[in-house]
Amino acid sequence: MIENFSFSLLATDGKARRGEISMPRGRIRTPAFMPVGTGGTVKAMYMDQVRGVGADIILGNTYHLMLRPGAERVARLGGLHEFARWPHPILTDSGGFQVMSLSKLRKLTEHGVTFRSHIDGSPYEMSPERSIEIQGLLHSDIQMQLDECTALPADAKEIERAMELSLRWAERCKTAFGDQPGKAMFGIVQGGDIAPLRVRSAQALSAMDLKGYAIGGLAVGEPQAVMLDMLDITCPELPTQKPRYLMGVGTPDDILKSVARGIDMFDCVMPTRAGRHGLAYTRRGKINLRNARHADDPRPLDEESDCPAARDYSRAYLHHLVRSQEALGAMLLTWNNLSYYQKLMQHIRDAIEAGQFDARAAVITEGWARGDLPPL
């Protein structure tokens, strides 16, 4: 039985890192992709499928869960793991990002944010202390500090103000979290697309000696090159022996390029959301099953996959399900997509261990570029 949260670097290849996070509820092989289970469910998936495709950890959204079913209720029901039947590690965000993007009548002060639920308009308050309290009620294994994330493009003064506020909130979250050996609270680097602000944020957070560090406020509208520049600037400022989590990222290509810059953890709604919109991620790139070219195609998405959704169902059937808006279409494509993302992470981990990251990343990228099978 592992009692303490810990991170081990097992191998590096250039800046790419192969590691392992250990904690009482399990281990997380890094680089890791965390499927998003917004409201206590990874949409259209059974949890045993999520586990089956190779996920070590899922993400829960504090904002959604605090509104419905409510953090205190989840706690009474035994915590999020018990509630959602996922006994493995769970990371929760702080709720801040969605308060800013989804809620109504927001008011932000030094103390925190007041807002109204986008579901029923009822009033809530979120402070750094309340965010940590809620994440604790959810029994979250990896908790995130409350931060203020600025959408890009934004004014430099505004980015700096939000970044500095986030640093002060990190201190308050650290205090609120206290000493929980089996769990972790991560700080979040902010600073928008302004290099000196990213450096300032990363250095100040590093000085707090947290158990892990997220990089937030990226993939919020800026070009990929800007995001990668910010990683190039930020990662060297973060401690080597702590996990680094790039929040809300991203496409398979974003992931490859971010791993190359030293990122260990990712989460993104893309594979699940795309699965509900008829899109399949595969080693041959992204395939739109709505396209008429699939209507008579008896071939599976990927005959070499070990995921039944990719291997056993014809494109013609998937096309039909998507066109007919059948639940099974979303179920199968989400399954395929999460399977593909987890396979990608496994390839990445194997490549780093083998000291072949760049070469194998190039092969993967070529596969996407070559594109889908020619029509029959």
Next chain:
Amino acid sequence: MIENFSFSLLATDGKARRGEISMPRGRIRTPAFMPVGTGGTVKAMYMDQVRGVGADIILGNTYHLMLRPGAERVARLGGLHEFARWPHPILTDSGGFQVMSLSKLRKLTEHGVTFRSHIDGSPYEMSPERSIEIQGLLHSDIQMQLDECTALPADAKEIERAMELSLRWAERCKTAFGDQPGKAMFGIVQGGDIAPLRVRSAQALSAMDLKGYAIGGLAVGEPQAVMLDMLDITCPELPTQKPRYLMGVGTPDDILKSVARGIDMFDCVMPTRAGRHGLAYTRRGKINLRNARHADDPRPLDEESDCPAARDYSRAYLHHLVRSQEALGAMLLTWNNLSYYQKLMQHIRDAIEAGQFDARAAVITEGWARGDLPPL
């Protein structure tokens, strides 16, 4: 390898019958409930779950499948079993019922029906011969004659006209179906709520020596007592050694009472549709998971069930999923409901074999009447 379609009566208890249909693709234990797989998918279910809960046969809707993906396309793709990954028996309806209820600009003549698709308005023609041709293209194991089903209440003249037309169409379907030893074409008794018309229809169809007989035009708006009266009148007119299928029925209570009158096969969208609307069928009756009483209830729907959906998930979680309109809510409740329906059929079959049908049916009915668990 079974080569011929056949039906064996294994036991009777009063009018209740325990039988078995055999055909090349498998056997069907009767009384049987057929989950509805309208458009080549039992909504929100994986086919291995449908099989896993105990279904021997599913139903496909000819009207939906002819419009999308199209019967000729399904044939090119290897038939409906291959397309939908259900290698076991499939029954298809004739398409007539949905042409009458869903399509636009219908025109009915002695020859057949012309109509326009409710999806895209494109024109179609359906005749007895074309219905059988389509069902053949789908590779359907049990095909239904084209009939005209009259919604109740209706004028006696109108009911009689539709019934007589359905008889003439039965002859044409029989000719079109021809000699297919491994498959079956069933006739459909019509006649609305008028006893002499039901008798006339059943006798005329019996004289055609078909492989099975459906009773149609019930559960279309009339009280349950009227439906049961029609069964009391119709069943004795049908040959003992052929299966009897009550189309589109029904609630668990409808099923118990219809088995008691000699019905062998059922289909209904209730368990699947209810599952998408937050309703669970259980041995304690129908439970509405939207109800606030479940919000904090850690108990499963039925701790004694062997269906994971019934046994492993808390009512609180199901309530949350339903309230949040999460796909998993529909997935779990549909799974629970189909499992419950199949268990009910198994109990019915066991009871008939044991010569205990009335007594056990009373116990089942009492369980429903007793209602759900008291709140915690």
